[in-house]
Amino acid sequence: MANAKDRLEPPERLVRALGREGRGAREDEGGAADLRWLADLPGIAQEHLERWELTPDRVQTPGGRSSMVVLVRQSDGTPAALKLGLPDGAIAREHAALTHWNGRGAVRPLRADQDAGVLLLERLHGDVSLRSLADAKALLEAAATLQRLWVPPAEGHPFTGVADHTAALADVLRERRAEPWAADVRTLIDEALELREGLVADAGDPSPFLLHGDYHQGNVLAGDRSPWLAIGPRPLVGERAYDLAWLVRDRLDTLLAAPGAPAAARRRVAKLAESLDVDRDRLRGWTVFRAVDAGVRELSTGARPAGELLLEFAGLL
Template sequence: MRLPEHDASTCTLLLERLERLDETRLPAGLPDAREAVLVIAGLLARLTAVPAPAGLRRPGDIAHAMLEQVPWALARVPDPADRRPVRDCAAAVREVLPEPGDRLPHRDLHFDNAVGSDRADRPAIDPKPLAGDPGFDLLPALDNRYDPGEVRRRFDALTGVLGLDRERARAWTLARVLQNCRWEIEDGRPLDAVQLEIGRLLRR
């Protein structure tokens, strides 16, 4: 989405108006989910090509807070089989904490947030930006239109198009899984089976 004008003194933004077009032109409406993932990958590659502006929250800060809460969270997961992927996610996150990255992840680029457009630079809506590693952006493209048989193929496509180090991207993707699991635990809900399965599929 473009920002034609802004006024810093009043914090006023003039944003581009986007019309919701034919659903078949959204990634969510593409019959081939693999094609939809490549659309997301190309958009993420463009969005994360520049450093984030100063002052944004960092995934590293979020990860530190999550890791401190892991013992508390594990004590509230009754099934030992579910505790293992949570532990594995935490272990992967610890490995990348020293290098949180400096790009501009969208953070919520699922298939409905890449708007159909005639422009070459397809707009992305509803960002929740951070300053960090692009790997923190991959999970929505893995769990939208979820297919367990496609998780690794999608992960390979995303990391290939974005040119990411696979192990770092894996760790930051597992950070998102850990974050989602923590939210479920905090709200007193069972852990989401899709999130747990993605965590298991991305384990080494």
């Protein structure tokens, strides 16, 4: 393991994501802390390899935008995945959700160092997500897996509610609305904010569910003990329609490039709502709000093509 640290450099996608935020949207102490963490990441990984007696295979690429995953083997040769995330509390919440699910529909946690933002997870097939399937089949499998995750949260859980989470997003969205670069999308921003106000005025579901929070086809991987398992939750508690929004948005490039894109987007909303017994209008509303929020955030960091694609999609709905 003497040369393991040489193989623990962060993947380029993570470097670009944190570098862009540090220079653009987050030119503050938070952004600077992210960049310091990025520089320290090989050392943090090496420390946990030694502490937990792990042998690294390779860093998973292209990886995510807020964490690094190292494919490893435990002391008995069992494969696993070492996930290192920003020490901002997100990994602790992820661990709480994964522990509550206990492998039902989601990757199983093996060990955790919550203060350092490090998890040891069972190894899935990281190169095989639901996006490897035809879209219709992928949506069916995604819906079936998501149903297994929708359970009541544990008493005393640490998760934020959808209303509070989206209130913070809405505050930032209002601030960005005033920027000169947002002039062309202010009408769409206003509609998204109005939709959110109506949605949070009524809870939707009679009782809150534990939600994945970032559920899309790319976050569902092939497994050995189960065909498909979810990874990377950003858990919240609230109504199920919020959790479905990113499934509506999946494969956005293909959806928008096809003839009849508006009708296809509305059909996807209707199909997912019906298959999971979710109100269609609420699903549409949350999809619009989340797409506008994500699109405006992309514009704010200079990622105009990605932002415009999301806003075009929101406009279709």
